[in-house]
Amino acid sequence: MAGSEQNAAAEPGSAAWLAAEWRGMQRRMLDCIATRASEMLDRPLVVDTSLYTDPARHRAERERLFLREPLLAGFSTELPEPGSVLHFEAFGPPVFVLRREDGGLDAFRNVCPHRGARLVTGARIGSGVVCPFHAWRFGADGRLQSRPQEAAFACEGPAPALTRVPVAEKHGLVFLRLDPAGEAIDVDAFLGPIAPLIRSFGLAAAQHVRTDAVVTEANWKLVVDVSCEGYHVPATHPTTLSPQLVPFITIHDSFGRHHRFASPARRMQEWVGMPEEDWPVSHYSAVHYLFPNTILTYSDAIDGGLPVIALNRSYPGRHIGETTVLYSSYRPASAAELPEDAFIALHEAVLGINLSEDLPMVGRAWDNYQRLPAPSRLVFGRNEMLLQRYHTDVAEAVGMPLRLPA
Ligand code: FES
Ligand SMILES: [Fe+2]
Numbered sequence: 001m002a003g004s005e006q007n008a009a010a011e012p013g014s015a016a017w018l019a020a021e022w023r024g025m026q027r028r029m030l031d032c033i034a035t036r037a038s039e040m041l042d043r044p045l046v047v048d049t050s051l052y053t054d055p056a057r058h059r060a061e062r063e064r065l066f067l068r069e070p071l072l073a074g075f076s077t078e079l080p081e082p083g084s085v086l087h088f089e090a091f092g093p094p095v096f097v098l099r100r101e102d103g104g105l106d107a108f109r110n111v112c113p114h115r116g117a118r119l120v121t122g123a124r125i126g127s128g129v130v131c132p133f134h135a136w137r138f139g140a141d142g143r144l145q146s147r148p149q150e151a152a153f154a155c156e157g158p159a160p161a162l163t164r165v166p167v168a169e170k171h172g173l174v175f176l177r178l179d180p181a182g183e184a185i186d187v188d189a190f191l192g193p194i195a196p197l198i199r200s201f202g203l204a205a206a207q208h209v210r211t212d213a214v215v216t217e218a219n220w221k222l223v224v225d226v227s228c229e230g231y232h233v234p235a236t237h238p239t240t241l242s243p244q245l246v247p248f249i250t251i252h253d254s255f256g257r258h259h260r261f262a263s264p265a266r267r268m269q270e271w272v273g274m275p276e277e278d279w280p281v282s283h284y285s286a287v288h289y290l291f292p293n294t295i296l297t298y299s300d301a302i303d304g305g306l307p308v309i310a311l312n313r314s315y316p317g318r319h320i321g322e323t324t325v326l327y328s329s330y331r332p333a334s335a336a337e338l339p340e341d342a343f344i345a346l347h348e349a350v351l352g353i354n355l356s357e358d359l360p361m362v363g364r365a366w367d368n369y370q371r372l373p374a375p376s377r378l379v380f381g382r383n384e385m386l387l388q389r390y391h392t393d394v395a396e397a398v399g400m401p402l403r404l405p406a
Contacts, residue, residue: 013199022284029264032249040382050375052219058320060398065292070175083124091315107167113160172204194255205333209343218366220323223314226358227295228386230263252385257291
């Protein structure tokens with residue numbers, strides 16, 4: 001089902017629109033609970049382990065996805081004022097994003113054109129950048145302004161400058177394209193039909209709580225996979241997440257190459273047969289996949305608990321079997337009065353579940369894939385809709401469509 005079909009009355013992206021969106025999702029979840037049947041695709045998708053282990057596919061993903069596609073680098077509020085810097089070091093040559101005096105953003109490779117030193121390490125810079133190695137000075141526009149012993153470097157060719165990469169900001173999100181030769185980023189074109197939903201989350205006022213970088217032994221797509229289905233929750237998270245959610249019920253929506261799934265809270269089981277006007281107040285809560293590597297969990301509140309804005313972003317590491325995962329949490333503007341400690345505790349709880357329950361499962365599967373003597377059959381179920389869809393999209397984007405085993 002396309003997102004927002006039932007949601008034509010309110011201004012797209014408004015709070016009323018999000019409430020109507022959620023009402024439509026609740027109806028679908030209650031239908032599923034009543035019929036004891038999750039939403040599903042028509043058929044399972046059979047693939048094999050080469051989807052994760054083929055070096056040629058992996059090279060293509062690094063180049064065509066992670067260098068050429070827009071990647072979510074962070075939230076606008078992570079660069080609150082002129083001179084603020086946001087670092088992006090999870091994949092490829094490091095980049096720093098700089099908030100200009102006029103409020104716009106520039107992004108440069110954090111690599112000195114003299115002999116390659118890391119230029120910026122802090123969270124802000126003043127009027128320019130001075131390389132810590134030999135003190136070449138660059139303006140905020142990236143051009144060389146001065147260097148000690150200028151005469152020692154007189155030579156033909158263009159003046160040295162920092163390498164600029166495309167950056168864009170909208171709906172509170174900052175996107176980078178890591179290829180310096182890449183075209184400018186059009187955020188709305190990239191987000192496509194999911195843009196109103198993202199806008200409705202009010203992320204432009206969400207404050208960064210914490211980001212943890214974790215390096216894990218598995219292919220990056222296996223790490224994404226575990227956040228893209230609710231099917232594993234009863235077995236993998238029996239005491240942490242499963243007690244909150246109705247098992248094996250998920251609803252799914254696709255917004256072009258971006259997707260969403262949601263599972264009903266257990267208390268919704270009591271609403272079956274209840275007139276809609278008697279449903280207790282509840283708030284939007286869903287998991288969103290943003291192409292190609294980002295999971296955004298947005299929940300206005302869980303059973304009266306804290307609202308959640310959590311990202312996890314997976315990037316290929318130094319080789320096919322290594323992934324860098326960034327786990328980030330943000331505090332919504334609506335929760336500005338709540339104590340910071342509560343959000344740090346929430347971040348640590350989510351991180352703990354990922355590290356102790358999800359990643360060990362992923363790591364052992366990856367170990368199996370590598371030990372198998374030949375590519376072996378795997379299957380994405382009819383209920384694992386998001387896996388079927390995102391793997392298909394990723395495979396097409398890298399020019400290596402899925403070849404289904406006979
Ligand atoms: S490496 Fe930066 S000034 Fe030498
Ligand atoms: Fe999980």
